[in-house]
Amino acid sequence: MNQTSDQNLSNYSRPEVINSKKMILWLFIVTIVMLFAAFTSAYIVRKADGEWLLFSLPAVFAYSTGIIMLSSVTMQWAYRLLKKDQVQKAKVFVGLTFLLGFAFLCVQYVGLFDVLVSMNVFLGGESSNPAGSFVYILLGVHAFHLVTGLIYILIVLSMLFKGQITKEKSLQFELCTTYWHFLDLLWIYLFVFLLVNN
DSSP: HHHHHHHHHHHHHHHHHHHHHHHHHHHHHHHHHHHHHHHHHHHHHHHHHHHHOOOOOHHHHHHHHHHHHHHHHHHHHHHHHHHHHHHHHHHHHHHHHHHHHHHHHHHHIIIIIIHHHHTTOOOOSSOOOOOHHHHHHHHHHHHHHHHHHHHHHHHHHHHHHTTTTSSSSSSSHHHHHHHHHHHHHHHHHHHHHHHHHH
């Protein structure tokens, strides 16, 4: 009788646990949105003050945009494969997502510390301009969050190999997919913002 009661209690509380994890993720996402809203607002205000360096955003950032958009496609495809109980194929696409995310970071690094530097756009120092500093900060903070996304992908991939994520137990996979799509959309927002306001 006690075992039945405990089982019923466990089944009753399980949706609440799931909802709490989703709520934590969405609160984290809202916090990041507010952070970047503050950054981009400060960008617009500082630009209006004058002494603003105008430069074209290097084409390399358009390439990185294509890469991260493709990574969202592979992540979503992996989630669909998992829901079809095709776990082995899902592992492959999660791995591809990680590689594309890493490639995105590499291209961003080249764009920031090679192409922009060759254009005399720097983060700080006597020869720097607030316009360049804002670009480095925006892209750097996004890159930091993308690293957290890559770590999350590795955790999910490890759980897949250990059999801890299945068609029936896919919450962590779903949360990871949501977070990765968010990082993709966040970059697209930043890319368009810089194109329009630089």
